[in-house]
Amino acid sequence: MAFVQNVPFFSIMISMFAGIVSSILPAKAARRLNIVATTLIGAMSAWLLVFMLQSDMGYYTYMMGHFPAPWGNEIRAGVLEALMALIFCIVMVLSLMGGLHKLDEEVEPSKENLYYILVDLLLGSLLALIYTNDIFTAYVFVEINTLAACGLIAIRQIGRTFEAAVRYMIMSLLGSGLLLMGICMLYDMTGHLLMSNMKESIAMIMEEGTYAVPMLVTIGLIVVGLAIKSALFPFHAWLPDAYGYSTVSSAAMLSSLVSKGYIFLLVKIFYRVIGLEYIAGSQVLNIIFWFAICGMIFGSMNAIWEKDIRRMIAFSSVAQIGYIYMGFGLGTEAGMIASVFHMLMHSATKSLLFISAIGLTDASGYKRDFFEVTGAGYRNKIAGAGFLVGSVSMVGVPMFAGFVSKLLFAEAAMADPSWRMFPAIIVLSISTILNAVYFLKTVLRIYTPMPAEEERAKGYVRIPWKQNKVYAAAIILFIVLNVVLGCNSKPIIMMIEEGLRNFM
């Protein structure tokens, strides 16, 4: 076994230990430790990715503890897992860098090191969700993820965030209750907790035709549980407040990482536990397909009506989560690939939008109202550029990541043999237009010059990029990431394809 194969284990352990050590460190040191740990894990994931691409083994399993497969706990890694870990680390470090100046303002100094503990735990649980091959371990880390996310919302101590955190927790607990029940029933039917062993038993059960109804119920419980946790359309009521009022790094991480962790677990369950052919044959996919279709429309409509730009971006997340679930709902290989690419694209773009929106509101006297940000693109040029790139990427302009994922969705929908083709295509186009309406409207607003005397009267100042170099660097790196995903999509799509093939 090559040394690089220890990377999954090391990355989970490093982030967990960084969290533990941070509890006794002062805020500055905790911050440095967090950034170093995340960068290190990202570099190691890149190393693993290169190794997996060069070797022809496809995937490997890694024994945790001293018990072999059917009894012990396992880690399993392949191309897709390494790619996900890499992108998550990049997005996490950049989100943190982009929001640092806000953290100093909005978080009590005595509590700042707690923030880095939460971020470390969040990264650790995400990595564990990516790599684990044991379904109950996955459940435990889902809960750690939820608790860390709740802390990230509530660390800015104002009434709004407490309320948002409570609402988030309530919805999340409903979701994890359903998920746990589903996992328990799955264990009772198969007698295994490891995903690969479960799949063998499930194939046997399906062939014999016993337990058909319990199986359907179980699939339903797991899918709905994870859909609630990742804020699919009818379960999204907690989302705008949680993303809109928490400190900006938290908002970026919540929208781009936390929900993606749950969705990635769902992809794993589809492929590795139940099997795509059974999922595609069950009625559960129809439900998530229609929920997703509604989410794509209503999320965008809400975003159009919203006057607060941070909440507008949050509502756009509802629509984008709808896109991802629509890809699942198609139930085909192509749909899955499109969804996984959209996950990457959304985590790179949505965090960029949140980070740049904060620069725009800073240049507008901290007011978040749509009309207050008039001309903010001139007052804070770097944030304006970031918002512009994020918006055109979301709308789907070529060269940026959003275009590729929309193209993949359209191709997947066209190739779909069932009745789902027409609603998928029609809603995809309607939703794209709605996206364009609210994003381009905002872009036009921030590049509409405000009269100089009005600017002076309101006390709005220009913020040159040199004033906060870390912030500028974060935005530029986000833009680069977006363009790389957009212009260099072929190898990434091939990695996703290969990864999903080895997921079985």
Added chain:
Amino acid sequence: MIGINWLPNFGEEVAMILFGIGFANLLFQKNLIKKIIGFNIMDTAIFLFLAEKGYIVGRIAPIVVDGIQSTEKYINPVPGGLVLTGIVVSVSVSAVMLSLTMRLYKRYGTLDLDEISAQLRKEGK
């Protein structure tokens, strides 16, 4: 509707009914404390379900006594382990929820989530 498995699976049925009660309380109660109680009922119901599934009639707890090694003698120990893990998760989540509830109560003097939202809207922040 009621088959031959109705009576032997009595425990699982109770667990499912309790799960429903807890779920509905967590979702529909307005009072935050009642919501948390609902959450605890829901999680406990899942643990009851697991424990019921791990138990095999006529066998004893998986602790080796009198040197009997045969698995035929003992119940399945894995659900017990899962229940313990689940309890730890459930306790920590309850603690977080209760502390958030305390913060909200100190600030707004009510446990009703809708009323807190109304007050927040009035504050306009």
